[in-house]
Amino acid sequence: MKSLIIGITGGSGSGKSRIAEDLLRSLSPHATILALDNYYYPIAQQPLDHNNRPNFDLPESIDLQKFKEQLTLLANGSSIEIKEYTFNNPDLQPRILKVGSKPIIIVEGLFIFHLPEMESLIDVKIYIDVEEDIKLNRRLKRDTELRGYNINDVNYCHINHVLPSYNMFILKQRDKVDFVLPNNGDYPEALNTVRDFLKTKLDPTYYFLG
16 A cells, blocks of 8 residues: 655745654654655756856756655655765765655655656645745754854855745745645644644544654
8 A cells, every 4th residue: 555645845944854853753653754855966966056156956956856766665665775965064974764664754855846746646745834034044043053054155045046946946836735834933833733734634543643
């Protein structure tokens, strides 16, 4: 029996990873997670912008075909291995992640719906909607404190990469999903809202345990 796939998308800084990880904890042991970030091509293969700087905010920055193939394997009962993406941090040694199939698969990322065939593969589609200034503040905090990026680089990428990509590729997904989740401030409320929505989509066997 094919796994049920929940897809979570939204702009950079919207809270995709946090929502996905908290849903995973709630649905454990019935669920697993597959993050699109782990399918980024190496930095040497990234497309360059007009200043010859790598742009990680384009669909061609990511191996979407491999993501689709491995998600299909997971959904049909197979296990997969994927190299962890460490955001080009030279101090971190990437792990080989072994992901086993589960009745529920949570996928999250910027471009999970970019390939047309992904729309039919993913059963429940969620878009996290956040005001632009809030997303930027979250991104600045995350990228400088957790990923060690220079604040000037973060601002450059936001203006030249993140915003154009969001307007061109991501925003239009909001009209195609099953549920739009506002996540502008009260995180516990946002989490409870999406959990309540998913209860209408899931078999009672998998109702939230935590």
